[in-house]
Amino acid sequence: MNLMSFNVRGVYGGAKASWIKEIRNSNKISVIALQETKVEVVPSSCVASFWGKGKFEYACSASVGLPGGLAWIWDPNVLKIESVVQNRCYLVIKGFVIGSGDPINLVNIYAPQNSAAKLQLWNEISSFIDPDVGKWVLAGDFNVVRSSDERKHSKFKPVCAENFNNFIFNNGLLEYPMQGRKFTCVRDNGKKLSKLERFLVCPEFFNKWPSACVRVLPNKYSDHCPIILILVDLNFGPRPFRVYNSWIGKPGFEETVKGALEGFEFFDPPDTCLTAKFARIRSALKIWRDEFLAKEKETESSAPKDMEG
Known part of the structure; x- marks a missing residue:
């Protein structure tokens, strides 16, 4: 529609x-x-x-x-x-x-x-x-x-x-x-x-x-x-960034969110300001996510494998 x-x-x-x-x-x-x-x-x-x-x-x-x-x-x-x-x-x-x-x-x-x-x-x-x-x-x-x-x-x-x-x-x-x-x-x-x-x-x-x-x-x-x-998806840019509950509490997650908003200056109208805040958080979390997943993958690959009996 x-x-x-x-x-x-x-x-x-x-x-x-x-x-x-x-x-x-x-x-x-x-x-x-x-x-x-x-x-x-x-x-x-x-x-x-x-x-x-x-x-x-x-x-x-x-x-x-x-x-x-x-x-x-x-x-x-x-x-x-x-x-x-x-x-x-x-x-x-x-x-x-x-x-x-x-x-x-x-x-x-x-x-x-x-x-x-x-x-x-x-x-x-x-x-x-x-x-x-x-x-x-x-x-x-x-x-x-x-x-x-x-x-x-x-x-x-x-x-x-x-x-x-x-x-x-x-x-x-x-x-x-x-x-x-x-x-x-x-x-x-x-x-x-x-x-x-x-x-x-x-x-x-x-x-x-x-x-x-x-x-x-x-x-x-x-x-x-x-x-x-x-209203249809015409690929006018990336899909909205999603935050999963499993991320909350992971090392660096909270610090990344707080760091993204450091120095942020509020402005009017409020809804546009809120959109800008979300954009900053989203960009920071993308970097954190990629680094976090890379570390997890590295940890899994370096972990000793169980010996088969």
């Missing part, structure tokens, strides 16, 4: 629809989140032009005036959706993954520009995120960045970033690193750059697909870039 999110800036336009359809087919996308549809109701014929061949189901929430409007489109052979929650700023579809039966909740977000309205939105979404009812994936245009380096040549609002980071932290959400491009919104002929789009997932989702990646595609027909969450 691969997912795509895109601020489409209006669903009408044949070239735009054909482009999204091509991306969906080439990347085996099963679920699409669209923001700024700019219509009250997205016609089925319009959805079909984005989706292409094959069955699909969809849900949408109306725009208020010209701005806004959200849509989810999904493959009914991959997801069974049982309920939909519509709102001006978010669209939630709830169901389960066919085959595994895993309950899943997908939230498509188009956040307002106003800082107070954004904070209200974060509080409202926080009120219904419940890990006991399945996995959670939040996608969309959050209209905010997490740190100053996620903006270029545009104003950074520390309070908005703090509110957003608190929302992520308080709900235990995690973010996959982005590949392809650092920024997702390109304006003023490339002068103003921002990372406004992202995928946020719950720990249970992250633990099931630790090798997943998010890719930012080139923008076309919009000043926003499509982003895709690839």
